[in-house]
Amino acid sequence: MVPPPADLSRLCLHTMTTRPWALEEAVSRFAAAGVKGITVWRSAFADRSPAAAGELIRSHGLSVVSLCRGGFFPADSTGGRARAVDENRRCVDEAAALGAPHVVLVCGSAPGLSLAESRDQIAEGIARVLPHAQASGVRLAIEPLHPMYAADRSAVVTMGQARAICGLLRSPWLGIAVDVYHTWWDERLEDEIRNCGREGTLFAFHISDWLTPTTDLLEDRGVMGEGCIPIRRIRGWVEEAGFKGFHEVEIFSRRLWASDQARYLADIKSAYLAHA
Amino acid sequence: MVPPPADLSRLCLHTMTTRPWALEEAVSRFAAAGVKGITVWRSAFADRSPAAAGELIRSHGLSVVSLCRGGFFPADSTGGRARAVDENRRCVDEAAALGAPHVVLVCGSAPGLSLAESRDQIAEGIARVLPHAQASGVRLAIEPLHPMYAADRSAVVTMGQARAICGLLRSPWLGIAVDVYHTWWDERLEDEIRNCGREGTLFAFHISDWLTPTTDLLEDRGVMGEGCIPIRRIRGWVEEAGFKGFHEVEIFSRRLWASDQARYLADIKSAYLAHA
Numbered sequence: 364m365v366p367p368p369a370d371l372s373r374l375c376l377h378t379m380t381t382r383p384w385a386l387e388e389a390v391s392r393f394a395a396a397g398v399k400g401i402t403v404w405r406s407a408f409a410d411r412s413p414a415a416a417g418e419l420i421r422s423h424g425l426s427v428v429s430l431c432r433g434g435f436f437p438a439d440s441t442g443g444r445a446r447a448v449d450e451n452r453r454c455v456d457e458a459a460a461l462g463a464p465h466v467v468l469v470c471g472s473a474p475g476l477s478l479a480e481s482r483d484q485i486a487e488g489i490a491r492v493l494p495h496a497q498a499s500g501v502r503l504a505i506e507p508l509h510p511m512y513a514a515d516r517s518a519v520v521t522m523g524q525a526r527a528i529c530g531l532l533r534s535p536w537l538g539i540a541v542d543v544y545h546t547w548w549d550e551r552l553e554d555e556i557r558n559c560g561r562e563g564t565l566f567a568f569h570i571s572d573w574l575t576p577t578t579d580l581l582e583d584r585g586v587m588g589e590g591c592i593p594i595r596r597i598r599g600w601v602e603e604a605g606f607k608g609f610h611e612v613e614i615f616s617r618r619l620w621a622s623d624q625a626r627y628l629a630d631i632k633s634a635y636l637a638h639a
Numbered sequence: 640m641v642p643p644p645a646d647l648s649r650l651c652l653h654t655m656t657t658r659p660w661a662l663e664e665a666v667s668r669f670a671a672a673g674v675k676g677i678t679v680w681r682s683a684f685a686d687r688s689p690a691a692a693g694e695l696i697r698s699h700g701l702s703v704v705s706l707c708r709g710g711f712f713p714a715d716s717t718g719g720r721a722r723a724v725d726e727n728r729r730c731v732d733e734a735a736a737l738g739a740p741h742v743v744l745v746c747g748s749a750p751g752l753s754l755a756e757s758r759d760q761i762a763e764g765i766a767r768v769l770p771h772a773q774a775s776g777v778r779l780a781i782e783p784l785h786p787m788y789a790a791d792r793s794a795v796v797t798m799g800q801a802r803a804i805c806g807l808l809r810s811p812w813l814g815i816a817v818d819v820y821h822t823w824w825d826e827r828l829e830d831e832i833r834n835c836g837r838e839g840t841l842f843a844f845h846i847s848d849w850l851t852p853t854t855d856l857l858e859d860r861g862v863m864g865e866g867c868i869p870i871r872r873i874r875g876w877v878e879e880a881g882f883k884g885f886h887e888v889e890i891f892s893r894r895l896w897a898s899d900q901a902r903y904l905a906d907i908k909s910a911y912l913a914h915a
Contacts, residue, residue, distance in 0.1 A: 474867055510824040511787040514851045514867045520824055548786040548796055575790045591750055591790045
């Protein structure tokens with residue numbers, strides 16, 4: 364087992380984790396707390412330009428870790444798929460302006476298509492966005508989602524399926540975001556992480572915890588240590604595979620959003636040091 | 640694609656599907672509707688003995704398809720695991736008295752154990768119950784559950800993991816219950832069903848549908864056709880693999896339980912003929 368994180372130097376928070384805070388407050392609070400990275404959700408730009416958001420973040424000494432999120436490629440019409448590709452190119456432009464090294468892709472799943480058909484359309488959509496991503500210096504990170512999101516959010520529900528798309532398109536600009544919440548149940552996780560390391564596709568690492576009971580499919584995640592995910596073991600696999608990036612805390616929780624956010628941020632820091 | 644079911648001769652309902660009805664009402668309503676099979680949840684016995692429940696069911700011309708449910712083998716103490724084995728032996732006794740050819744196993748998952756450790760304990764628990772099952776003429780059917788239940792209900796979350804346990808224990812008294820709700824997302828489903836057919840382990844087939852959005856992890860399933868599961872395609876795989884048993888409608892739904900149950904039963908019949 365790897366030792367606990369020695370300090371906060373690799374701790375990153377998603378803006379969605381402390382959703383009640385607007386970007387400016389999140390940035391100043393994170394910086395004051397010693398958090399070193401931030402992943403920006405597009406909704407956090409509000410009326411600020413991505414470039415201005417990036418300046419704000421860097422002026423507080425924080426790194427922009429990634430932009431969330433692109434994706435949602437499958438659609439039951441050619442027009443729908445073309446609009447998705449356009450939207451992803453805009454997302455790449457925003458990431459470039461923000462100074463984010465990559466865009467996280469929640470790949471989508473179209474009702475009326477089989478999951479295999481949706482995955483084919485995902486691969487096709489990514490292929491169409493990749494040249495623009497490369498030209499913009501922005502990488503794309505496929506995030507396999509938990510199978511409970513297969514119907515509407517992502518037909519890519521395993522690391523193996525994400526790797527298959529990376530293997531098909533073979534570009535240094537395409538990789539994978541590993542999220543423990545989505546992947547912890549998968550008996551192949553350790554092997555797939557090792558494979559990704561060898562293939563150079565480990566782009567991001569997201570952490571949170573699985574609560575029992577889970578009362579909402581979307582917004583009932585836990586802070587590290589509140590649930591059953593072997594987060595430190597998985598971090599060990601990711602680091603053995605050569606990952607040197609940030610540990611991104613991505614928690615959606617109505618319960619925690621309703622709590623005092625300053626206290627919650629302090630809890631995240633101690634939970635990170637104790638359980639990540 | 641296989642043709643729709645020609646009639647109701649293979650339609651079975653779980654007592655939980657129409658939970659508001661006590662066993663006696665369920666049996667008479669199902670029989671009057673032309674349903675031919677019933678799967679009994681242990682909670683449906685109420686103050687009736689399993690043998691009396693079996694007589695009641697057969698007196699209405701219905702087949703007892705299975706007993707739900709045994710399982711929950713993993714525990715963090717030797718005593719806890721022994722109690723689970725005892726409870727499963729009692730469950731086998733009830734199935735024998737009821738006249739159910741098999742017991743469905745929801746295998747369990749222990750907090751504090753890794754999923755792999757839980758699966759080891761599941762295999763060990765089943766091994767300890769199997770001699771009694773065989774002596775009682777009752778088969779055991781492992782039901783792989785959806786990965787969203789991995790934390791608390793079943794560390795067996797794929798057909799492949801269920802097959803691995805069957806392969807380890809190799810007994811004609813041990814097989815698998817395939818539930819489309821739990822398995823539809825799995826890209827290996829078709830292959831695994833074919834493998835099970837070859838290995839003689841396809842014991843049961845459960846149907847319902849996946850709703851979008853799903854508002855509750857446990858009690859928000861849909862009637863066939865309300866959601867996105869390719870039920871008929873999966874039924875085709877199961878039947879090509881040689882399965883000749885009942886199609887068991889197993890729906891947990893607070894919404895549907897709150898509706899008029901006679902109307903709901905009529906809807907299930909037409910949905911079965913249209914979508915199964």
